[in-house]
Each structure stands twice: as C-alpha cells, then as structure tokens.
Amino acid sequence: MDLMVDRAISIIDLDPGIADAIKACNSVLQMRFPVKIKGKLEIFTGWRAVHSTHRLPAKGGIRFATGVNQDEVEALAALMTFKCAIVDVPFGGSKGGLIIDPNKYDRDEMQQITRRFTLELVRKGFLNPATNVPAPDMGTGQREMAWMADTYKHLHPEDINYSACVTGKPVHHGGIRGRTEATGRGVQYALREYFRHPDDVRAANLEGGLGGKRIVVQGLGNVGYHAAKFLSEDDGCKITAIIERDGALINEDGLPVEDVYRYIVENKTIKGFPGTSFVDDGAKVLEMDCDILIPAALEAQIHEGNADRIQARLIAEAANGPVTYGADQKLQQRGVVILPDAYVNAGGVTVSYFEWIRNISHIRFGRMQRRQDELRGHQITAMLEEHTGVHVDEKLKQNLTRGADELDLVRSGLDDTMRMAFQEMRDLRMNDEKVDSYRTAAYVIAIKKIATSYIDIGVY
Numbered sequence: 001m002d003l004m005v006d007r008a009i010s011i012i013d014l015d016p017g018i019a020d021a022i023k024a025c026n027s028v029l030q031m032r033f034p035v036k037i038k039g040k041l042e043i044f045t046g047w048r049a050v051h052s053t054h055r056l057p058a059k060g061g062i063r064f065a066t067g068v069n070q071d072e073v074e075a076l077a078a079l080m081t082f083k084c085a086i087v088d089v090p091f092g093g094s095k096g097g098l099i100i101d102p103n104k105y106d107r108d109e110m111q112q113i114t115r116r117f118t119l120e121l122v123r124k125g126f127l128n129p130a131t132n133v134p135a136p137d138m139g140t141g142q143r144e145m146a147w148m149a150d151t152y153k154h155l156h157p158e159d160i161n162y163s164a165c166v167t168g169k170p171v172h173h174g175g176i177r178g179r180t181e182a183t184g185r186g187v188q189y190a191l192r193e194y195f196r197h198p199d200d201v202r203a204a205n206l207e208g209g210l211g212g213k214r215i216v217v218q219g220l221g222n223v224g225y226h227a228a229k230f231l232s233e234d235d236g237c238k239i240t241a242i243i244e245r246d247g248a249l250i251n252e253d254g255l256p257v258e259d260v261y262r263y264i265v266e267n268k269t270i271k272g273f274p275g276t277s278f279v280d281d282g283a284k285v286l287e288m289d290c291d292i293l294i295p296a297a298l299e300a301q302i303h304e305g306n307a308d309r310i311q312a313r314l315i316a317e318a319a320n321g322p323v324t325y326g327a328d329q330k331l332q333q334r335g336v337v338i339l340p341d342a343y344v345n346a347g348g349v350t351v352s353y354f355e356w357i358r359n360i361s362h363i364r365f366g367r368m369q370r371r372q373d374e375l376r377g378h379q380i381t382a383m384l385e386e387h388t389g390v391h392v393d394e395k396l397k398q399n400l401t402r403g404a405d406e407l408d409l410v411r412s413g414l415d416d417t418m419r420m421a422f423q424e425m426r427d428l429r430m431n432d433e434k435v436d437s438y439r440t441a442a443y444v445i446a447i448k449k450i451a452t453s454y455i456d457i458g459v460y
C-alpha cells in the first residue's frame with residue numbers, strides 16, 4: 001500500500017513534511033495478557049494501531065485471527081484513514097488485532113478473552129467513544145462488540161455516550177439496522193454506480209448494465225455473502241463461482257447464494273454441496289473467465305504470480321488489500337479495471353458512522369419525522385384525489401404515504417455516499433491525465449483532504 005500511496009503523493013506535489021506526517025502511524029499499543037482457559041493460563045497477544053488523529057475518533061475494526069501481526073495492523077489502520085477520507089466519514093484511522101483461532105474456544109471462553117482484551121484497550125486509552133472506536137472485522141461480529149461495549153460501560157458508567165465506544169453492536173444494544181450487511185451492500189452500490197457510466201463500463205471491455213453479469217466471489221464471509229446475495233437477488237447477476245478455503249463451487253448458470261451459505265454454516269465446508277461441480281484448487285478458480293471478480297477474503301490473493309492469468313474484466317476489491325502492488329500494475333497494463341478496496345469496502349465504516357451518530361444523539365433515525373412524513377403523504381394524496389377526481393391506486397398510495405424508517409435512511413445514506421465517492425474519483429480521472437486508475441484517484445482524493453486538514457490546523 002505504501003507504494004500506492006507514494007504514487008498518489010508524487011502526483012499531488014505535496015510538501016514532503018506533510019507527506020511523511022500523513023504516512024506515519026501515530027501510535028501502536030501492543031498487549032500481552034493472561035486468561036485462564038480450562039484451568040490453565042494462556043497468554044494472548046494483540047495490538048491496536050492508531051494511524052491518524054486529524055479527525056476523532058480514530059475508527060477501524062478489530063480482527064481475531066491467527067495470522068495477525070503488528071505490520072498488518074498498522075497497514076490496515078492506514079487504509080482506514082484513507083477509506084474514511086474517500087467516503088467523507090469524519091474519522092481518523094485505526095485497526096486492532098488479536099492472535100487467536102476463535103474456533104478453538106467456546107462461547108464463554110471467547111467472552112472472557114474479549115472482555116480482558118477490552119479492559120487492556122480501555123485502560124490504555126485505546127477504546128473510547130470520543131477518541132477510538134473499534135468495529136467488527138475478520139473473526140469478530142455483533143457478539144464481540146456487545147461484550148466490548150458492556151465492558152466499557154462497567155468501567156465508565158458516568159460516560160453518557162458509552163454505547164458509542166464501539167460500532168457494529170446488536171440492534172437491541174445500541175446498534176443500527178443495516179450495519180451487518182453494510183459492507184456487502186456498499187459493494188453492490190459501488191458496482192451499480194460504476195455501471196451507470198457507459199464509458200467506464202466500456203473501458204473494462206464490458207457492455208450493458210449490471211444485470212446478467214457473471215461474477216466470481218472469493219470468500220463467503222460476512223462481506224462476500226451479502227455482496228453475492230444482493231447482486232444475484234436484486235440485480236440479476238449470476239454468481240458463477242464461489243471460492244472458499246477448502247475449494248470452489250462452479251455453476252455457469254449461477255449458484256444459489258443463500259443455499260450455499262446455509263450449507264457452509266451447517267457443514268463448515270462447501271465440499272458436497274449438491275448439484276454443482278466442486279474444484280479442490282480454489283486459487284485456480286480466481287483465474288476463471290468472468291465479467292466481475294470480487295475478492296472478499298484475505299490480503300494478497302492476486303499477486304504477480306497469477307495476475308497475468310486473471311480473466312475478469314473488472315475487479316471489485318471487497319476485501320482489504322486483495323491485489324498486490326505488482327499485480328495491480330500488471331492488470332492495469334492489460335486493461336483490467338480495478339475498483340479499489342479503500343472505496344469498494346467503505347460501506348462498513350460509513351454505516352458505523354451512522355451508528356455512532358445515532359449513539360451520541362441517543363435517538364433512532366426517523367423517530368421524530370416518520371409519522372409526520374406519513375401524514376403529509378396522506379394529505380397530498382387526498383388533495384390530489386379531490387382536485388383531479390382520480391383515485392390514486394392503493395399500492396402507489398402506500399408508497400407515497402410511507403414515512404422512511406431507520407433502515408430506509410441507512411440505505412439511502414449509504415447509497416448516496418457510494419455514489420458521491422465514485423463520482424469524485426471519476427471526475428478526477430477525467431480531468432487529470434496523471435491519474436490513470438481509480439485507485440490512484442482514490443488515494444489522491446484522500447490525501448488531498450487529509451493534507452488540507454493538517455494544513456488548516458497548522459500541524460506540519
């Protein structure tokens with residue numbers, strides 16, 4: 001990512017001091033703590049990195065995985081800074097990680113470990129509604145966020161904004177509707193927006209709209225599952241392959257995403273899913289002919305070793321960092337279009353922002369105006385009927401008189417965010433010949449915004 005950022009910096013002609021300030025990771029906390037598991041003490045290691053604090057709180061997920069390390073956490077914290085800037089979420093960037101295989105522990109043990117980890121974060125000032133707000137990431141979800149929020153609340157009952165200390169919480173614990181599927185929904189909205197611009201579509205050697213496009217998805221976790229589900233159910237796309245850890249399923253007519261997902265949840269594997277061909281070598285399936293490839297699993301899946309064989313015309317990076325710098329260059333030379341992670345998967349943090357606002361304002365979105373909107377709708381239809389003498393059809397009446405609820409507002413806010421960010425990247429590409437990809441455009445936009453805020457407050 002450093003090389004990608006450097007490339008953008010060289011285009012902007014930024015003061016080297018400011019460039020260094022933007023690139024540097026602000027602070028990183030390493031923790032080692034013991035937890036008694038089945039009568040024996042186990043030592044756990046974790047990190048929380050804060051990349052930038054030009055806006056507060058610093059924001060970003062916490063991942064529970066065996067491969068977590070400090071370099072990865074710092075790089076992902078930097079990516080959060082750029083992500084927030086691209087989608088205009090007024091937060092700094094942060095990321096956390098704990099070395100753990102969550103499958104090895106039962107629910108109670110996971111709770112104990114998560115609460116202990118949270119205690120360390122809170123005590124060291126790395127978890128707080130005003131300064132540092134974690135969220136789910138790989139290996140964590142609503143359950144862990146509820147434990148973290150509860151631990152913080154016990155330590156700081158006097159903090160009126162305690163529930164804003166993490167996002168991605170269950171709805172009945174201060175979460176917001178639409179957060180769980182937000183990243184996948186954002187991927188869908190990003191692709192929809194891309195396909196609204198025929199010139200951009202042609203640049204990827206594609207034609208027509210999103211409907212009917214053949215899509216290969218890598219990783220049916222929270223992000224991949226929701227993206228694949230929405231794109232197949234709402235947009236008429238065909239999910240022609242799903243790649244998982246233990247192999248891949250292929251069906252040129254389109255896979256039933258919901259059924260495959262349920263099968264994985266029940267059987268912990270995709271092997272044996274009925275009615276489709278199974279391939280052991282999942283990595284090979286990344287190279288399958290398709291219109292859109294959505295890597296939604298780990299980092300560095302598309303690298304210099306396989307980049308030349310990738311046949312997709314468009315890659316939507318739903319995971320963080322799935323394409324290496326070398327692969328990015330090779331793909332670009334071959335005319336493969338990449339929608340970058342910092343934009344494509346920013347739906348999660350965007351809805352986290354909405355959740356945080358909901359928490360600090362202590363009210364559900366739509367609570368005050370929903371019935372008012374409904375009433376106005378009734379009045380307008382009644383007036384229309386009276387003046388024209390035409391009876392408004394019941395279905396239309398229902399739509400006109402329905403006040404927006406929280407989920408409607410979250411979706412509308414997310415859709416608007418994804419559209420605006422794409423248009424900003426697109427405009428820059430069209431108006432600056434040095435900006436030769438959406439990725440460079442995304443970084444140039446983000447770095448400009450961050451630099452402006454550094455210069456405005458005089459920190460350089």
Ligand code: GLU
Pocket residue numbers: 059060061062133134135136137138167320345346348349350352
């Ligand atoms: N973990 C997600 C990401 O990488 C969400 C971060 C957040 O909501 O703060 O973008």
